[in-house]
Amino acid sequence: MENTFVFTFGSHTDGDKSMKELLGGKGANLAEMCNIGIPVPPGFTITTKACQKTIENGMHWPDSLYEQVIKGVNHIEKDMNLGFGDPNKPLLLSVRSGAAVSMPGMMDTILNLGMNDLVAKALIDQFGNERFVYDSYRRFIDMFGDVVMGVEHSLFEEAMEKLKAEVGASSDLELNAEDLKVLVDRYKAIYRKHTGHMFPSDPMEQLSFAINAVFSSWNSSRAIKYREISHITGLIGTGVNVQAMVYGNIDNNSATGVCFTRNPSNGEKVLYGEYLINAQGEDVVAGIRTPIPISDMKHRMTEVYDELLGYTNTLEAHYKNMQDIEFTVQQGKLFILQTRNGKRTGQAAVAIAVDMVKDGIVTKQESISQLVQPEHIDQLLHPQFATTKMDEFEILGKGLPASPGAAVGMVVFDSKEAEEAKQRGEQVILVRVETSPEDVGGMSAADGILTSRGGMTSHAAVVARGWGKPCVAGCSDIIINDQTQSFTNGDITVHQGDWISIDGTRGLVILGKQDRIPPKLNANYYTFMRWVREYEPMEVRANAETPEDAKVALDLGAQGIGLARTEHMFFGADRIRSIRKMIMSDHEEERAIFLKELLPYQKEDFKDIFRVMAGYPVTIRLLDPPLHEFLPHDENELEAMAIDLQMPIEQLKRKVVALEEHNPMLGHRGCRLGITHPEITKMQTRAILESALELLAEGMETKPEIMVPLVGNVREFKHQKRLILEEAEKVFEQYNARINFQIGTMIEVPRAALTANEIAEEADFFSFGTNDLTQMTLGYSRDDAATFIPSYLDAGILTDDPFQTIDREGVGQLIHMAKELGSITNPNLKMGICGEHGGDPRSIELCHELGLNYVSCSPFRVPVAHLSVAQSAIKQAIEDSALYAC
């Protein structure tokens, strides 16, 4: 086995899907398909080991590799009943790279390898289609020259353009066989000029060169950099897949297409996709000819269609997932070229997950861990346009409902523009004739995507669905004019910067900025989420400070409020006045009087939330931001405030200046405020407990948790805890009643994590404030880091934005330390996180690994968090049982 470098697939298959490391992902998958009887064009895979040895030997193949490749070619010849370089029935091959993990920078596909003048002639004899043969020939020289020998692709393009001009052709399709024959000669001349060699006519020489090119691409600087950035280690090289060519463009009994085993928009169980008769695979994707719905095939190629349906069912059942399949029909014979898990919308994902469990294809556990991603659930919670308003809409055009959901934004025609607009905080709809991989940045930045050309499997459609971003594709009702930066439906013209709305669920393009309504969740969603909620190693709470948000969160499955920020409650017109008077006073007693004015408001705030969350815990954070946030900074507002408070403006200005901070993030805020202004802590404690007691009198139970922010030293916490307990005793005495409540703290200052054992002795709970903890541990100001984080991501210094996904090594380590230290001194300590990361799947997985008790996130992320929690639990259970099995 040590020296087995070639694994065949087809009539005889050596590998299977478990052998990814040795055969690469693609090789293992081709073998697997053969094993389950799928008609894959036969071929062989050269192992990653062979790649490694070749590179180690200075690009000399290991002993016997050449012989094994010959045997592999013989295997294909036998299966296809053709001969490689045979001047009668010639076999052509494709060569592709394929490592265990797919990565950019690896060698692209080479098609039609084995072609030479004799072979071309034989193919013409065989298929009677001269144009097809010379078109294949010139494509082969272009690809081989470009990919294997480094001859610039643009040189070939220029030659093509020149020829088109000479013969007066406006498109490639207008070039006839004779033209293409001329082109083949010119391509060979270009090849010779730029390589110094004749174009190799020996098929085996072509194959050796191509295999070496794949090997070499493993160490291309782009591939190395990608592995570095993505921390891919332990891989030894890439596999090489050599496979028989099949042709969908020989005649009208040939075809090529792509299909999904289910509808990727809504999950309906129906073969879904497009095909083109007498066409090559790239024609379907390129969008030059408009493809036909796959359902049409049922009538035109009934037998093949039924055969295809059978295989797609097999593949879906085998891979236990909805499949995205590429196929080619060569003169009535069906070949499956590739299968992979299909991208789908959130609605489809949930429907498929539920159906596949009902159909017995997957277990509930598998459906949760493999069929629905957190982003899918997120999509379902996206808003829609109100159907009742449809009549009032000015419809600009109708296209394909390529990715569901409602988006509104200002029109931009350029991806770069879209990215810049996003940076400025603007909402945009990217409008393009078609999109290409170069548009990915702009598509990501846009709120929605509209194209005037392309089908349901066009680039725009596939990418948008993957992201759950609304997309209307192929809207031929509109004409885009890049010159004037506008589009028109012949009636109305929309310019860059104008607002439009797109309905990706219905394929509508609507004039203006339309209102959207919250999504309606369907039965599949509730079924699926019920299964998800069977896995609950961690609670999911919500960050909310209004009864409205709390209600949304509760409805979406929140098991409490993990963070109610009290500062937002002070910005109402009546309230801000009292807080400003409080700030302007230099005497604790006077400040207490102004704070007393706020007490009734604050009590009502808390009562409202307690009422909504009846029975669930509500964590209320004491005032956190620096006081200057409550003062105006603009001259007019200052004047208004001076009049309102009846104070000289100079006095106000002095205070504003006195409160200014160089680094407010690290300034006089959090418990530092509560310590220098104990009256604030007292008032808020009173408001929390009075409202809880008054509700108790109404017969309603509450679970208040008072949270002290920005603690870095146990003595800060003790100070605040003593204040809270003293005030509580006063309130209890006054009301002649008591309630249970908890006092805990945010862990958001690195020092708090480092001394968590001390703090835990005093605290009932820790809530990791991962936003601030990230800012301080990494020394990144969240408001300023945009100036360098993109460069860091580009350079591979960061793999993720640490404000989106918890930095495992740094911040994660501190959380781990705090958890371990805290548990030692307080085994009953409750721990959770309440930063933005609480809704991020990978961060949730980390929290689960670390054994936290809950995550808290924004209301609309609650279901996403539930799914992430369930997936983390399942993943761990699988790992544990694997460990147990060892």
Next chain:
Amino acid sequence: MENTFVFTFGSHTDGDKSMKELLGGKGANLAEMCNIGIPVPPGFTITTKACQKTIENGMHWPDSLYEQVIKGVNHIEKDMNLGFGDPNKPLLLSVRSGAAVSMPGMMDTILNLGMNDLVAKALIDQFGNERFVYDSYRRFIDMFGDVVMGVEHSLFEEAMEKLKAEVGASSDLELNAEDLKVLVDRYKAIYRKHTGHMFPSDPMEQLSFAINAVFSSWNSSRAIKYREISHITGLIGTGVNVQAMVYGNIDNNSATGVCFTRNPSNGEKVLYGEYLINAQGEDVVAGIRTPIPISDMKHRMTEVYDELLGYTNTLEAHYKNMQDIEFTVQQGKLFILQTRNGKRTGQAAVAIAVDMVKDGIVTKQESISQLVQPEHIDQLLHPQFATTKMDEFEILGKGLPASPGAAVGMVVFDSKEAEEAKQRGEQVILVRVETSPEDVGGMSAADGILTSRGGMTSHAAVVARGWGKPCVAGCSDIIINDQTQSFTNGDITVHQGDWISIDGTRGLVILGKQDRIPPKLNANYYTFMRWVREYEPMEVRANAETPEDAKVALDLGAQGIGLARTEHMFFGADRIRSIRKMIMSDHEEERAIFLKELLPYQKEDFKDIFRVMAGYPVTIRLLDPPLHEFLPHDENELEAMAIDLQMPIEQLKRKVVALEEHNPMLGHRGCRLGITHPEITKMQTRAILESALELLAEGMETKPEIMVPLVGNVREFKHQKRLILEEAEKVFEQYNARINFQIGTMIEVPRAALTANEIAEEADFFSFGTNDLTQMTLGYSRDDAATFIPSYLDAGILTDDPFQTIDREGVGQLIHMAKELGSITNPNLKMGICGEHGGDPRSIELCHELGLNYVSCSPFRVPVAHLSVAQSAIKQAIEDSALYAC
């Protein structure tokens, strides 16, 4: 022993100085003095154990304590040949608290205990001084009432004032014996009214009450809070010292005084101090009568003086330190009341240390670890006024040279004012008639202190000497007028805010702001520092970026530059222009051109420093601050810059706005700049290496260390290291020569400490930037924390300002982690600190404990750091040998 609660001292002494825990500091010390034959008034100490048991038993004395106290009293009676409550030869006692560690909140002294009407009569018979006796009596009732029974002292004061008004006395001294007798009766009435009891006339009852009051004071809220704040744990209670009263105010053969065994200003070996004939101890300190120099005693009380001289020599030799001694002479008999190590100036400390080694009293090691504190060395480096200029000075007055050194500042008359001025960054001289403990804050804030009353042992003098702050005391040439906030010498009037200069070395008050010159170091200093440098477990480097500073540092013993900040080098007129042009450019190539303009300057900077530090390592930090620091923010300057750079002002303004940051501390700075602007790193690397190579060509060796700031992720460091190495290769090729240099990093972001193992694999050295590490670990902005740090210190949340002394638990823990992790992957890693803490003795001790290789501090702190290093080494050696002995 378990039940021995009373230890006597005097003719029979049970304890010694090792028994602090059981007897308290004061008790152990009194016993020790007795052991070496010092005439201490006899007495006994009740143990801390007795205190603990009494408190545990709900204030019931343990069995046998009463009997032991009686025995103790008998011991005193025997030694003094007097009887407690004896109506013929009565014994009076003093009662004092005394725990192992002195702390505020403990019970004050009670004097004259044992007094009653019969005893008073006997004392009058004995001493023939009726006024003395009734004065003692009324003082006793006041103290007992106040301290033991909680009767407000002000009530007694009011009675005194009333009586004075009645008899027309303007001062206490004018009250005669008859008046005081009346006062005793009135005091008793006050006592009765406010306690509900008769004043106890039974001496044993008085004693029991007083002892209980001491016990109770152990748990006074003030004492508890102090122990909490100071983290004093493990103490079980306070001792009680009961001692025979002796009187310095009986007749003219009686006296009381304080003396130092050497001159505390310059260290000269001569008995130094003051005394008062026919006076009580408090009269000397209170400053009501002006004391006489102790040398006068030699003539007036020759025998007693000689006796005193003998005892002071014994005490100094025994305690191996200069002593501050209190004594009383009762009718020709000398008693030593207290001895302790004397406070002294820096000059005196070093002189004493050197002399005591030469005299064989202490070893070099003892002189380093016990006789000189880091602050003493710091004082020696303080500037002085030029003696050559003395003739030109306008001298306002002459006072006592209470604490040497030269200070200049604006006059303030109020301590609070001094503190506020300091906050505003102003230099002030605090001018007071006298100072009291309430002035300590203002004295600390002031640059110098001037008093118009009080001697060399007045409060102002003692405190100022302790701090090494210049002080002129008792300058009776000036009259202070608090009303008009001014002082005058009758000729010139100086108002609040006017500048004066004071020369604490000569006792001069000088008009105006005079120039000061750097200190001249004397032979004692060099001798002492030579001994200090024999202990060098850690290098001491300096933070310096000019050749002048580097020269100072080198002369003061720096063993290299630990931090040369390159940003300061760019603010010269020619340089700032280039750097601004660089900032204004959006293209890397263009920026590189502007940076090239800076190269020659930067090279000269480095050459100058390398030349000064020849042979020693020089750590150069790459550009650290955010770019906006190099741009003007004020409208006029912006306009000037626009003209200078020939750019539209709007463009400049846009850039200024674009570079603004919310939290610049956590912003786009440090290596983040070097990564987004690689050309900066390249230029600086080139400047460092070209200058080193050019010096090499001149035959001079250099040891450059390039330091990358603000690394938080090993990939940042790798990125910069690669740039530096690439540029280095280019430079070496160009110069056709190579040099060795190191590349290391600051550890100042918490994440760097947490991932130090990774970073250490790549780095040659770590330099802990404890300023920033403190900011981020604690979440304190250094520029803003003044708003809450004082409150934190007051409330005992912080025991030290973490920007002065490293926060051991948080920041210290991270340094420890980084050291351990770094050593695992790179055993050769060199580690040091270069924050402000590098000159702080306690922080240096921590660095030594953690095993760092060097500290780096500002040039004038270098000798201080050397001493701290030596003291840490000695401390550890002693601890190690103690451990070894076990």
